[in-house]
Amino acid sequence: MKSLLAVTLLVTSLFASAMPAHAAMRVFACEPEWAALLMELGGKDVDIHTATSAMQDPHHIQARPSLIASMRRADLVVATGAQLEIGWLPVLLRQSANPAIQPGKPGYFEAASFVRMLEVPASVDRIQGDVHPAGNPHIHTDPRNILLVAGALNERLQQLDVAHADAYQRRYKDFSGRWQAALQRWQAEASPLHGVKLIAYHKGWAYMLDWLGLDEVATIESVSGVPPGAAHLADLLARQKVDPALMVIYAAYQDGKASEWLGSKAGIPVVKLPFTVGGSDQAGNLFALYDDTLQLLLRAAGR
Amino acid sequence: MRKTIIAWLLPCMLLVVPQAQAATLDDLQLLKQQMRQMQEKIDKMEAEMQASKQREAEAAAKAAQPVPPIVVQAPPVNQGDAGSGVTRSDANAFNPQISMILNGSYRGFSRDPALFAVPGFATGDAAGLGDRGLGINESELNFAANVDNRFYASSTLSLAPQGGLTVEEAYAQTLDLPAGLTIKGGRFFSGIGYINEFHPHHDDFIDRSLANRVFLNNTFAGDGLQARWLAPTDMYVELGGELLRGDRFPGGGAALRGSGAWDAFLRLGGDVGFSNSWLAGVSWLGNKPTGRASFDNAGAQTGTFDGNSNLIIADMVWKWAPDGNPVERNFKLQSELFFGNEQGAFTDAAGTPGLLTARQRGGYAEAVYQFTKGWDIGVRHSMVFAANSGSAVVPGGVLDAAGQHPWRSSVVLGYANSEFSRFRLQYSRDHSQRLVDHQLALQYIILIGAHGAHQY
Known part of the structure; x- marks a missing residue:
């Protein structure tokens, strides 16, 4: 009896779902x-x-x-x-x-x-x-x-x-x-960035690196998706003496603490990139996203 | 260059050495060896020089090279295909996603867990506490995949540590019904309440609340059918109903020719700004238990119940994350309230029958805060209360609430190395009985295999 009630309720609601044309x-x-x-x-x-x-x-x-x-x-x-x-x-x-x-x-x-x-991996292992x-x-x-x-x-x-x-x-x-x-326009503006070495927080920029010919020498996340440990940050700092990067980049949605720390220790600029539309005040639409990204990178590279 | 000089020098040196004199065979051997070593060194130096020159040349070429022209490259794979682009043709490509959850724990209780009981409640077989000490818990094996264009299926098998395999869930659900309808059939965790539908490894605490344990025997599941309807509105409005076999607590005996349990639930949800979201619901569960057995914590039967069982659950979840990004910090507030009523006949373990009218209330509230990536802390308070009457309620019996208002408070600290490995440390102060029980537990949860998507 009670199940009958539930079914009736469902059928009634079916009629209610008739959608208006949009x-x-x-x-x-x-x-x-x-x-x-x-x-x-x-x-x-x-x-x-x-x-x-x-x-x-x-x-x-x-x-x-x-x-x-x-x-x-x-x-x-x-x-x-x-x-x-x-x-x-x-x-x-x-x-x-x-x-x-x-x-x-x-x-x-x-x-x-x-x-x-x-970056299609040849083998996957967690x-x-x-x-x-x-x-x-x-x-x-x-x-x-x-x-x-x-x-x-x-x-x-x-x-x-x-x-x-x-x-x-x-x-x-x-x-x-x-x-x-x-x-x-971007291609012309970005030419000074060619070959510039940088450290990224997450492996999130493969396509931008490919586009601009940037050289990502290391990432702060030693393992993708796992927070960086102190030992890895120390390694990055040591590495900086041998093969110096010009800047540290991270995305607007990421926590900037580790990036800021590394940047200040290494004495290089830390750039918070919008990553997507709305990631910065300037990046209000698709065109502005890449305009802003390039300006931020060029400024950090001092070029 | 150097090689040629040394190549000339060496024979000269050899000439200068008066061979016929004290130069024994050993000396000659030594000399030859030294020459060989020298030659190796020279080769190595040359190779290094060559390599460094090449590097310099490459760097210079790279610097001199103009920026490559714009090439908008089309992918080599099939375009216009709605699929993922993966074109594997072997039979394995159709394997379902498989994942296995392993977990184990250490549990410490200040009182003997065999003495555990919740006064006034004739509980099911899974409502009690676990064993003391080290041990693994049930391992879960899940297979899930789209069956074809119309169905999705999932099956979760549970492997008990003492051996044996049980089917926790095995269901198929529709993907293409019109008008927001979804039908699910098979064995599944019921959609009533909030936490009931989740597998315990999703929980923030090591165990379910006292209320979930006594009212739903930890998890209410069943064999049967579920229908859900999602309203075409901006606000999340979902209506659902289930018809189940009725052989699981709080049901029992698969009454009414194997359709002894039914329920209905309504859920509403939405966002408040970017940072807050909520879900609230009300559910009603009806059962017609026949010969429903209840147990004490040592596994001995305490009696059987025949009659009617009704339960209403109100639930609420509120989640907060700064800018809606829960990765670094997030907060969750969750609460469920239970209102149960049962009328019928209770036969105690000695076989003495009696009448029972039970009014049972309970609930819990919990708050969990992730204060930094990977770490969270949570508190939970749960309480239950039974007002039983009838001839089955005898002093000192299982249905005698003895004026107790059982409650339990827990604090948990969780650590996750990644989404696939988690650890929890939990302390509970259990006032279910007159004497306080201090409970400590440490647990690990490991997921191997496919990455599961999580429900809200």
Whole structure:
């Protein structure tokens, strides 16, 4: 009898769930950089919900109820992939009860599928820390990858929202033109950074190093995802005498204590980079993100 | 250059040495050896010079080289594919994610744990304390994967330290039902309350609260069906219901032709700014226990119960992390309240039947603060209370609350080297009975295999 009541309750609630038709496509962006790209490509045709901010570590996000609620109604999920979100996205996808955005469906988009992956390990063992078998997932630190992802995302948006295909195409053309110009500008500005040696907090910059020809001589995290120990910091300081780095870099969401300590002991500048859109006051959009990153690096390098 | 000079010098030296004189065979041998060593040294020096020259040249070339032109490189792998780009074709690629959780502990009790009881409560078999001393706890083996495009399945096997394998969970759940519906079938941890659905290695404390232990026998699970509906709203609103076999405490005997337990739950949740989030719920669990056995802490049966059992649980979780980033610091406040009512017949261990009307209340509140990466500290207070009446309640019997209001307070210190290895040290002051029990426990939890995603 009581179970009958529960079933009746469920059936009634089914009717209540009949959704009103919405104007804009709902997009769930896992990281701010994809939200910013969607803003460029989707304009008013998309309604973007950003799951994380630049102050959060995208490896470690709590699968909060608000995220489940927002994924429930999403037409498209844009993730980085390459196991960056492995600690939280699978549980959101499963709990969202939304068939449209499950992996393999057009409503699920992984940016890392469309770029050349770096640091793909030949073997994986957790003794190396929390390694990513598919390669380094922080692909957005190279703006050339943004263009590749933009191309694929444009196709996906058009596929899912045929009615506004022309508008997406127009915005993509406009964006890729501006982005190509910006790439030329950044390339020229960044030439003094070529070969500059630096120490990073986390292995989060592989693609930026590749783009700018920077030389990461060491990382403060001796093992990825594990806090640095005093012995490793002492090693880094000793290493500085032999093969000096010009600066220490870390991302806005990371704790700067270890980086600041090393920088002050070694007498080199410590740079807090925005890492993604919103990571600094200046990095308000995708263009400003790389503008600000370059300015900070150039200033620290004294060039 | 040097090589040639020495190559000339050496024969000259040899000529100068009056060979016919005292130069014995041994001396010659020595000389030859020295020559060989010299030659080796020279070769080594040359190789080093060569290498350093090459390095300099490379550095110079690198410095002189203009910045490479912009190349927006397309990946060599298949584009436009929604998959991960991994193109393994062997059969192993479809293996489910496998993980194993190992844990062990040391437990110390100031009183003999065999004497442990919660006055007024006829508890299930898992409500008591563990054994004293060193030992491993149950090891958990989990397999999980998407079955196909419509189902996800997970199975957790528990390996008891004394041997034997039990199926803790084995369920399939839908992935593509419309309108926010999800159906789960099989054996699973019930969705009632907050902490019940979690496996104990997720907990912040070594053991469950006194309330979870006496009301739900640690964890309420069952074989059956669960339906959940997620509302299409900005606020998280979830409604769920379950129909279960009813052979697990607080049920028993699989009444009503094997459908003796049912429940419903409503959960609400959301964010407050960037730094705060919350989840609150209310659940109702009904059972029709028939011949439900209860046990003391030594494993002896204390009686059986037949009748009706109703339990209402209210739960609340509040989490804080600066800017929503829990990596360095975070705080969690969690509480559950239990309101239980049972009517029926209780037959004690001697076989004497009697009537029972039980009104049982309880709850816990805990706060856990991670003060730096890898370290957290937590406090928890739990209390339970039973008001029993009827002919089954006899002085000194298991249902006699004897005016006691059992409570237990715990402090825990946790350390995590990584997400995969954790250690906890817990002290509890247990006032379940008239005499205080001081309890100390040290535990390790190790996860090997696939990286699990954590529920809120």
